[in-house]
Amino acid sequence: MSNNRGVLKFIARRLALGVLTLFVVSVVVFTATQLLPSDPAQAILGRNATTASVSALRAKLGLEHSAFYQYTHWLKGMVTGDPGDSFNARVPILDYIGDRVVNSLFLLVLASVISIPVALWFGGYGARKRDTTFDNVSSNVMLALASLPEFVVGIIFVLLFSVRVWHLLPAVSSIGIGKGPWSDMKGMVLPTATLVIGAVPYISRVVRASMIEVMESDYVEMARLKGAPEKVVLWRHALPNALGPVFQVIALNIAYFAAGVIVVEALFNYPGIGGALRDSVRVRDIPVIQFLVMVLAAVYVVTNLAADVATVLVTPRLRTRIQ
Amino acid sequence: MSTISSEVPGASAVPGADVEVVSRKPPGVMRVAVRMWRTRIGLLIVGLLAVIALFGRYIAPYGEAEAVGLPFKPSGKTRKPTLFGSANVGHDVWSRFLYGGKPILIAAVLATLLALVLGTTVGLIAAYNRRKLDDVLMRSMDVILALPQIISALIVISMFGASTLLIILTVGLSTVPRIARVVRGAAVSVVERDFVAAAESLGESRFRILRSELLPNVSASLLVEANLRLTFAIGLISGIAFLGFTADPGAANWGLMINENRKGLIPNHWGVTLPVIATALLTVGTGLVGDGLSRAAAGIDRAKGDS
Numbered sequence: 324m325s326n327n328r329g330v331l332k333f334i335a336r337r338l339a340l341g342v343l344t345l346f347v348v349s350v351v352v353f354t355a356t357q358l359l360p361s362d363p364a365q366a367i368l369g370r371n372a373t374t375a376s377v378s379a380l381r382a383k384l385g386l387e388h389s390a391f392y393q394y395t396h397w398l399k400g401m402v403t404g405d406p407g408d409s410f411n412a413r414v415p416i417l418d419y420i421g422d423r424v425v426n427s428l429f430l431l432v433l434a435s436v437i438s439i440p441v442a443l444w445f446g447g448y449g450a451r452k453r454d455t456t457f458d459n460v461s462s463n464v465m466l467a468l469a470s471l472p473e474f475v476v477g478i479i480f481v482l483l484f485s486v487r488v489w490h491l492l493p494a495v496s497s498i499g500i501g502k503g504p505w506s507d508m509k510g511m512v513l514p515t516a517t518l519v520i521g522a523v524p525y526i527s528r529v530v531r532a533s534m535i536e537v538m539e540s541d542y543v544e545m546a547r548l549k550g551a552p553e554k555v556v557l558w559r560h561a562l563p564n565a566l567g568p569v570f571q572v573i574a575l576n577i578a579y580f581a582a583g584v585i586v587v588e589a590l591f592n593y594p595g596i597g598g599a600l601r602d603s604v605r606v607r608d609i610p611v612i613q614f615l616v617m618v619l620a621a622v623y624v625v626t627n628l629a630a631d632v633a634t635v636l637v638t639p640r641l642r643t644r645i646q
Numbered sequence: 647m648s649t650i651s652s653e654v655p656g657a658s659a660v661p662g663a664d665v666e667v668v669s670r671k672p673p674g675v676m677r678v679a680v681r682m683w684r685t686r687i688g689l690l691i692v693g694l695l696a697v698i699a700l701f702g703r704y705i706a707p708y709g710e711a712e713a714v715g716l717p718f719k720p721s722g723k724t725r726k727p728t729l730f731g732s733a734n735v736g737h738d739v740w741s742r743f744l745y746g747g748k749p750i751l752i753a754a755v756l757a758t759l760l761a762l763v764l765g766t767t768v769g770l771i772a773a774y775n776r777r778k779l780d781d782v783l784m785r786s787m788d789v790i791l792a793l794p795q796i797i798s799a800l801i802v803i804s805m806f807g808a809s810t811l812l813i814i815l816t817v818g819l820s821t822v823p824r825i826a827r828v829v830r831g832a833a834v835s836v837v838e839r840d841f842v843a844a845a846e847s848l849g850e851s852r853f854r855i856l857r858s859e860l861l862p863n864v865s866a867s868l869l870v871e872a873n874l875r876l877t878f879a880i881g882l883i884s885g886i887a888f889l890g891f892t893a894d895p896g897a898a899n900w901g902l903m904i905n906e907n908r909k910g911l912i913p914n915h916w917g918v919t920l921p922v923i924a925t926a927l928l929t930v931g932t933g934l935v936g937d938g939l940s941r942a943a944a945g946i947d948r949a950k951g952d953s
Contacts, residue, residue: 347789355801463684470933472881474888475926478904478918486911494911582794586885600797601889604804612804616797624792 334632341628348620353397356609358390367410367607380410384609401617411608419611420596424618427588427595429504431580433511434518439576442523443569446530453535461527469524473583477517477590484513495592514591521587522579526572533571537564567634574630581622675866678942685938691931695924699747706741710898714738718910718917730916734906737898743920746898750887751928753814754879760818761879762872765825770856770864772826773833784830787823795820795878799886808891817882821875828871832864866943873936877929884925900925 364380365372385393400406406416445465449458468476485494496510504511537543538561546560547553584597592598596615603611679685708714708726713736715724720731730739772783790798798820799813806812836842837860845859886892887901895902900921907917 344789344792348792351789351793352801356805359805466933466937467930470877470881470929471926472885472929474885474901474904475881475922475929478908478922479926481908482911482915482919482922487915578794582796585796585800586889589889600800604800605890607804609804612801616793616801619797620793623794 330635333635337628337631341624345617345621345624348624349398349401349617350394352613352616352620353394356613357384357386357393357397367609397613401614406614407610409603409608409611411603411606411611416611416614420599420614423594423596423599426498426504426593427584427597430511430514430518430584430588430593430595431577433515434522434580435573435576437515438519438522438526439573441519442526442572442576443530445523446527447534449527449531450534450538462531465524465527468520469528471520473517473521473586474590476520477513477587480513480517481590496594498594510591514587514593517587517590518580518583521583522576525579526575529575530569530572537561540564567637570630570633570637574626577626578623581619581626675869675939675942678945679935679938682938682941684934685942688931688934688936688938691927692935695747695928695931696751698744698924699751702744702747706738706744708738708741710742710745711737711896712741718907718913720914721916730920731914733903733914733917734910739907739914739917739920742898742903742917743900743924746900746903746921747924747928749810749892749897749899750880750884750901750925753810753817753883754876757814757818757821757879757883758872758876760814761821761825761875762868764819765822766829766861766864766868768822769826769829769831770833770860773830773837774852774856774860776837780830783826787826790820790823793820795882796885799882800889800891803886803891808886808893810893813883813886813891813893817879821879825868825871825875828867829864832867833860836860836863870936870940870943873932873939877932877936880925880929880932 364377364384364386368377368380381387385396388396397407404417408414409416409419412419445461449461452458481494483489484492492512493510494513496504496507496514498504498507498510542564543556543561546556551560584595585600586597587593588595588598589601596618600612600615600619602608603615680689703710707729714726714728715732715736717732717734717736719736721728722731724732724738726738728738728740730743733739733742768783768787772780793801795817799816802812802816842855842859845855850858884899884901887899888905890902890905892899892902903921904918904925907914911918
């Protein structure tokens, strides 16, 4: 019972920390985009803007109010689901972003469904066949792939599969307006593959290291010494302790995609939120930038939080330590 | 490290063995690493590309912004003779390539150096002071970690424009917590060692303890981490350029080149292929060096248990 309370306390503390982090991030983002520039309206419109349009924008941003009022007003809009209008598209942000969220989510799910099992397999198998030819070759290939920036991988795919060598797949995605991303599965292949190649090497290394650590740990050795069959050692003693890292892996994977989508979507003209962030940075669409950054940061923070909590819940040795 | 030393039979049976080794001069990770083929190949690749990036401009047949013909013409179809044809606005691909590595390499190295200095300082101070200061420092590092680096960079660029200095600062500063974590992790156990207490009782200043007692003992982890961060910085900075954010949109830059010449992949792919190959080799090269270093560091840890 007291053990349960310990776990609940841990979850509560972790949640509070997550909320606090998001709060601080929101302050930083808001300060950087709206308070720090001496005149954001002028900065957005550029030097050639007329005084009338600058003062109109100033009013729209609420710049005449105190910083505290501006911030709380903005935060209220974000939390209540009314983040305001896009400057550039001149429509409510949610209308502008809605379809894009679906598109990005689809890409993320597709890439995760492929990369997580692949990474687990490579990492787990590599750990079991440690220092064999398979392990050496796959470690070296993974090392090379892990060093490559996403856009380099993506461009190499475009050169290979759509433009120069083979003409199999489209180089840009062509999702019709109002149609779901599943309407263009051929166009999904390269963006998905690029994200998978970006995520797998990084994650499989983590899996490999944590599997090796678990297999060499005292409790696994103890189980072996007391004569438990290898199967029991693996399933009863090693796996429960290796499950935690699996959640960490899923979190790492999603957190990685939260940043990776920006470059990958820009590269394939994929109509998602990453590409939208690039576009809105280009035209200084401040409300959209603020909104998207907060969404991506929230994904990042919430995923890490969920992974931490899940890890503690499934890992026997951590669960007892908390108490 | 327990996983590694437990491989060596009887490693833990020699009490005090590791203390003795650590207090000696730190074993040369670099020297051990250079004996491995992967480090050598990595150094060779990185050296070659660094030479191209830094000095290539002196053998460039044309200027950075000199027109040689119509856009996206293959070599032989340009007005002036070219090796790899023309790029998006009719510049010479080969010359743009020779000019375009420097901005990325220099910015990445400077950002990494900045992050190293600050990250090491924060990490060492946190490890040495513990308690409150440690907590405050590391929690504020966590906040920076909550934003992916490219997003921090985009926020800054959106408000202040893509100046080179700002990009270096943002990439550098957003790397600080990553290095600080590693340094703190490596230094925490060193702080407990006897020679630190000895230095304290001799009345050595805080700065001297951090610099002469702690720093040499985390240098191996630091070297590995520095290399990893350099690899990421190169990817990040060329990625930002690839997204179209550079200080001078007219200046040659590998990342920007890839973006600009994507439209002309069919008539003349060299404008993309050359910088892609260069960026790929550069990052894989630094990755190989980093792997060599980390193997060397792990190997030294392994040997520590042996002696």
